[in-house]
Amino acid sequence: MPRLSYLPLLTLMSFGALAQHGTAGSWTADNGNGTYHNPILFADYSDPDAIRVGDDYYLVSSSFDAVPGLPILHSRDLVNWTIIGHALPRQVPEEHFAHTQHGNGVWAPSIRYHNGEFFIYYPDPDYGIYLVRSKEITGPWSAPLLVEAGKGLIDPCPLWDEDGKAFLVHAYAGSRAGVKSILVIQGMNSEGTQVLGTPVLVFDGHAHHPTVEGPKLYRRNGYYYIFAPAGGVSTGWQLVLRSKNIMGPYEERIVMDQGGSQVNGPHQGAWVTTQTGEDWFLHFQDRGAYGRVLHLQPMEWINNWPVIGAHTTSATKGEPVAAWKKPNVGKIYPVTYPGESDEFNDTRPGLQWQWQANPQTTWAMPFPAAGCLRLNAVPVPDSAKNDWDLPAILLQKFPAETFTAVTRLHFNAHAAGDRCGLIVMGMSYADISLVKKNDGVYLVYGECLHADKGRPETERILARTENMDVLLKLQVRPGGICSFSYSINGTDFIPVPDQQFIAEKGVWIGAKMGLYCSASVRSNDQGSVDVDWFRVSAGNK
Numbered sequence: 046m047p048r049l050s051y052l053p054l055l056t057l058m059s060f061g062a063l064a065q066h067g068t069a070g071s072w073t074a075d076n077g078n079g080t081y082h083n084p085i086l087f088a089d090y091s092d093p094d095a096i097r098v099g100d101d102y103y104l105v106s107s108s109f110d111a112v113p114g115l116p117i118l119h120s121r122d123l124v125n126w127t128i129i130g131h132a133l134p135r136q137v138p139e140e141h142f143a144h145t146q147h148g149n150g151v152w153a154p155s156i157r158y159h160n161g162e163f164f165i166y167y168p169d170p171d172y173g174i175y176l177v178r179s180k181e182i183t184g185p186w187s188a189p190l191l192v193e194a195g196k197g198l199i200d201p202c203p204l205w206d207e208d209g210k211a212f213l214v215h216a217y218a219g220s221r222a223g224v225k226s227i228l229v230i231q232g233m234n235s236e237g238t239q240v241l242g243t244p245v246l247v248f249d250g251h252a253h254h255p256t257v258e259g260p261k262l263y264r265r266n267g268y269y270y271i272f273a274p275a276g277g278v279s280t281g282w283q284l285v286l287r288s289k290n291i292m293g294p295y296e297e298r299i300v301m302d303q304g305g306s307q308v309n310g311p312h313q314g315a316w317v318t319t320q321t322g323e324d325w326f327l328h329f330q331d332r333g334a335y336g337r338v339l340h341l342q343p344m345e346w347i348n349n350w351p352v353i354g355a356h357t358t359s360a361t362k363g364e365p366v367a368a369w370k371k372p373n374v375g376k377i378y379p380v381t382y383p384g385e386s387d388e389f390n391d392t393r394p395g396l397q398w399q400w401q402a403n404p405q406t407t408w409a410m411p412f413p414a415a416g417c418l419r420l421n422a423v424p425v426p427d428s429a430k431n432d433w434d435l436p437a438i439l440l441q442k443f444p445a446e447t448f449t450a451v452t453r454l455h456f457n458a459h460a461a462g463d464r465c466g467l468i469v470m471g472m473s474y475a476d477i478s479l480v481k482k483n484d485g486v487y488l489v490y491g492e493c494l495h496a497d498k499g500r501p502e503t504e505r506i507l508a509r510t511e512n513m514d515v516l517l518k519l520q521v522r523p524g525g526i527c528s529f530s531y532s533i534n535g536t537d538f539i540p541v542p543d544q545q546f547i548a549e550k551g552v553w554i555g556a557k558m559g560l561y562c563s564a565s566v567r568s569n570d571q572g573s574v575d576v577d578w579f580r581v582s583a584g585n586k
Contacts, residue, residue: 089336197222336555462565
């Protein structure tokens, strides 16, 4: 196989223009000429793992406290991805996740296909390692089974060996376990439903590879391989370990780092092989408020070691590519998008939407006869200091570096304190909303800096309105700079004056945008908002 080298396909200056073509989505990495550019998804799909089954590729990622959790994406060419479902309809334990649990829940999962069945192992750092399984990728998925209980067990990945024996590798979160930067392997029963014996320490990264985590376990050409990131999320590298014995000792090699590229901390992901025998690696890059966006790297094997990305001055490691020839999967497939806009004409919202906690059925009700989604006004919990603490916020990921989101709302206010609107959520947040006060309904701009610290929200009245049908707009520019505006007549938008909010990341996640409807008092007939549609487009229009 020839050495990989830089492919002078396109300049970085052209990527933005190419990414903005089309109206079906705000970002595409497919250049339409047999090449692609990174990131392939400019959205927060952190800690990815992926597999190929026949002609189909499936990817899972961390979802933390968001519900539904464990998103599943599908692709035919490794470049174009679409959300097709979630493996975790509700977080367990259910009562625990009935309240906001920022940064907790589903950490880095793994997905495998074994004996005609899909297996997803995921860690909850406070409870242990769970398994969900299904004969079909779209479910139904089994209830979460606790394979190994314990605090701080993270990033599990199984391997069924050629003799049928099963093993599980995982790392530790120092915040819970009191130990970190090590990897362990232990046996499992053949069904993969229970660990056996005690964990065996197979790698200690303290000396040269601190914060080693996220291991993925493979077998090839008589070697066992552990692909594991080290060095930290925003500054690290991709490490690979190999051994002839699954319990070690393991040799180590850095197979990709930032090098001279613009991609910081390139690591944690999945190795896949195409139908034509090509090898590829999916990983994330930490982009702050945009989250951990997804990249695709070419990969080759040299002397039974992988080299990921483009060769530079090293024969043993690569660095991330900006653009490359698309994977050879035997066919050409059309451009697809993961899902952003929603007309709310169906019996369920789009798969891109997630709540901040396990939802109640009264929070949102699809209303296809009226072509809308009804959000009922959920009383604000007594313990809430600001919207950071509200479970009933319906959110989706930022989908691109630059984009516009517009939503049409009809407010059905019942009592003073009823409120609905469009929000950008992170450790600081901002929103534009309709608020019912004692003397009428007002358009209000709200902002809360350091919301995660319990700081109060400040609000500014923009206008009073007699029209309960309004359009609310969010425009996001590079750097996460957010601008809000509103339209009362359905045509002309009025920007919020003297406002420039910079989006912030959440706990282990990027900023999100979405919708909410809340109430300051509880009654037997809460107010509501009917969301006609939510439309996302490229650029700032």
